[in-house]
Amino acid sequence: MPKLGMEPIRKHALVKATIVEIGRVGSLDVTVSQIAKRAGMSSALAHHYFGSKEDMFLAAMRHVLTLYGAEVRGALAVAEGPQGRVRAILRASFSASNFRREAVGAWLNFWVLAQSVPEARRLLGVYQRRLQSNLIAALRPLAGDRAPAVAAGLGALIDGLYLREVLKSGPADGASAAATAIAHLEAELVRAR
């Protein structure tokens, strides 16, 4: 009983399943069958919609990057003042929806993927540049010429906090990660003044 218009639904289910499975297993050694099973379909169908496993990975990567980007944009839209803008970016970065164990685990693995798959590297590059320019713009009024340097540090710190999260046991603690980042930010700003 083929209902039509299944494609977007199936694709989305596969993307979500891909993220969950990568996060669960903790590596990219996830079989298409595992993913398909979690998404409630046969592996053949997964291959039907995405040409290959790699395409599935890339779609999943685009998805988390898109979500993150949207959240940052949303937070920036309602932020007030330069300080508010930087804090908005940090809040979005460590929000419950992005800073979940499975998403963070997937994130780390996408980083690995970027080492060998050019398109993955490109996607991550886009994300990094956008984050960087958002940070610099927000920091310019606060740190002046030092804005790029402060942004570089803050960006690396965010990634480092993600990295460390994957080794922790227990539920993700976005609040304390955010606090660490904000502490650094304030230290830099005190100094800049």
Add this chain to the structure above:
Amino acid sequence: MPKLGMEPIRKHALVKATIVEIGRVGSLDVTVSQIAKRAGMSSALAHHYFGSKEDMFLAAMRHVLTLYGAEVRGALAVAEGPQGRVRAILRASFSASNFRREAVGAWLNFWVLAQSVPEARRLLGVYQRRLQSNLIAALRPLAGDRAPAVAAGLGALIDGLYLREVLKSGPADGASAAATAIAHLEAELVRAR
């Protein structure tokens, strides 16, 4: 013509080859044959000395962690004053021998390994705790009660700078990474005073 006492030589060659291959390929999807070939022997011999591929990975991981630990200890031994001690740790972290492309690439992949292999997680945990306690000890005279918090930030920043390095093209630039870390350190110290 079996010369005796080959075991340590072969093992070491395999460990080095493992790191190089993981760094080169950019993932843990490296075959035992590839590693063995680079180390100049048959895959059967590699299996003979290490029981399994996983054992090889763990030995490689221990090796980079040991090297890093030794370098930190060496730098600390000749450091003068609290500031000097913190800087020594940073210098060791971004030294040319640790902050090489292949080592950094391997590092990232060991992080992934830690997600699914308990022993790998344990090793990384040991490294993290040691780094953390070194940092806290060095920071205590400088930041007092805030030492643990500052150390947490600095530790995450170091890992983040490693992470970002793997995406860059061109030769590794330890100097600029170190500069970023030192800038953050100084910002925190100015504030603490």
Add this chain to the structure above:
DNA sequence: TTTTTTGTTGATTGACGAGTCAATAAACTT
């Protein structure tokens, strides 16, 4: 109503790779 398009899967193919084994040889021991 025939034809085409879309959805779906079980079965199969083909490749690859970890780990084992049997065999060979050179040392060391007794």
Add this chain to the structure above:
DNA sequence: AAGTTTATTGACTCGTCAATCAACAAAAAA
């Protein structure tokens, strides 16, 4: 000299998995 330990590899087993195929079903188009 006979026996044991260490070094070494080519060939093989066995499992896994990405990708393909053939076939079936139902909706939409002609």
